[in-house]
Amino acid sequence: MTANIADTVRSEWTKFRSIPSNVPILLATVAVMVGAGALTANGASKNYQAAGAAFDATYVSMYGGFLFAQISVGALGVLVVTSEYATGMIRTSLTVVPRRGRLLAAKVWTFGVIALVMGEVAAFGSFFLGQTMIGAAGAPAAELGQPGVLRAVVGMGLIWALVGLIGVALGCLLRDTMAATTVVVAVNFIIPIIGPRLMPAAVGDWVTTYWPISAGLQVTTTVHHAERLAPWTGLGLMTAFTAVLLMVAFAVFRSRDA
């Protein structure tokens, strides 16, 4: 019998669930997204009349919580790789799976699926709780049947998976937990969220439109801004960015000494 990628995926799942902190952190992340999402939805709905047609009940129910949640999703992705470098386990792993592409592919697949599933749980959780809060505050709540709403909520789960995979790729490239986590936070939080407030307007506007996670998050909106990318175009751009980062990670992982 020949060892195959399914065996390696099984192994990666065992690795993930057998680190005691992983599952609690993941569940806490879902809880934070739903909880913080509910609070920001509540806050935003108080101002819905000022927002007028731009009020996006779907987006506001998820986005506030996501800002917090994405940091730990990215960090968990980083740790999938860097925890093995920190302990030296990577050498044992590569001894039993000497095909490096297979090992990294199994990590990408396993954590990608974990982040996607938990991301959908968090997205639907924060959507439903958020709409309840919005409705209670007297603002117009969204329903899944309305145009673009289901796409936006499902899309939020996809964003989780991409954020997680950006973490895996950067963890693989940098090998150090602290360094990789810092870069993930910079790439997905500081530059796109805080950056535009500090940058010259033209640069800030470019970042808000084309920076991978800013573009990707367009898929979670139901009210389109003319100057931003269309939902699927934006997600496509973020997916392409993630794919390129992963390809570089694969190439580097294959070529360097473990």
Place this chain on the structure above:
Amino acid sequence: MIRIDGLTKRFGDRTAVDDLTFTVEPGRVTGFLGPNGAGKSTTMRMILGLDKPNAGSVTINGHGYVGTARPMREVGALLDARALHSGRTARNHLLCLAQTNGIRGKRVDEVLDLVGLESVARKRAGSFSLGMGQRLGIAVALLGDPKVLLFDEPVNGLDPEGIKWIRELMRGLAGEDRTVLVSSHLMSEMAQTADHLIVIGKGKLIADIGISEFVRQGSNVLVRADSQDQLAPRLIEAGGSIQQGIDGSFIVTGLEPRQIGETALAAGVVLTELTPQRSLEQAYMDLTRDSVEFHASAA
């Protein structure tokens, strides 16, 4: 069988392994000796495909390791017993490694039993003592029932009982016609375990030699006799080499004390002193003196 051919590894301008060629045969324990920094671990990492050589090649059982269908069936390795996630239980550590090669949980329990860790299987590996960690590392190596085993400094930090256990385990594995390569920087340890020695220093092969031959070559005996002029030529004829010692003594290399005694008897010379002087450790140090990377200087 491991075949190493012209293996070379450079880190920047430092050559860690320098055109190394040797074969590790099955059915015996091969000791891989060298001072710290000699290139033993780098060589082992290249055997496993973890580091890429700048030149040369390694084959295991006739083919390269990286492309093998069931790697754990081919090679089991203990490189660093501390190389594990401290939060994972011993059983889960073994299980996640076993699963990569489609090895079942039943085998995990078997090896835990074999290394004597069954009672702590569900304890976190980070809480293990050095000895328990070493046993867990050996359990990893044994999981796939491999034909080739690599152990990098397996007795480091072990208590005498643990050392004896590892020694017997390695001898048992070689007895089952497996290939066993075990590195150490301690000659005394190898003398009790290995059948064959590969000695390297500064990345170069210094000796590829059977342990009994090494012992014979390494013996060094201080001799005093009534009639030294008569004895000396006979000892040279018997295969020894002679150096003048102090106070009319001489040092014989290459002959066992018993052979010297027999030669003296045949020559009718009375020996007044016959003192084996050099331990194997000394012989090994002499052999590697020029290739020690880090010397303590006499203050």
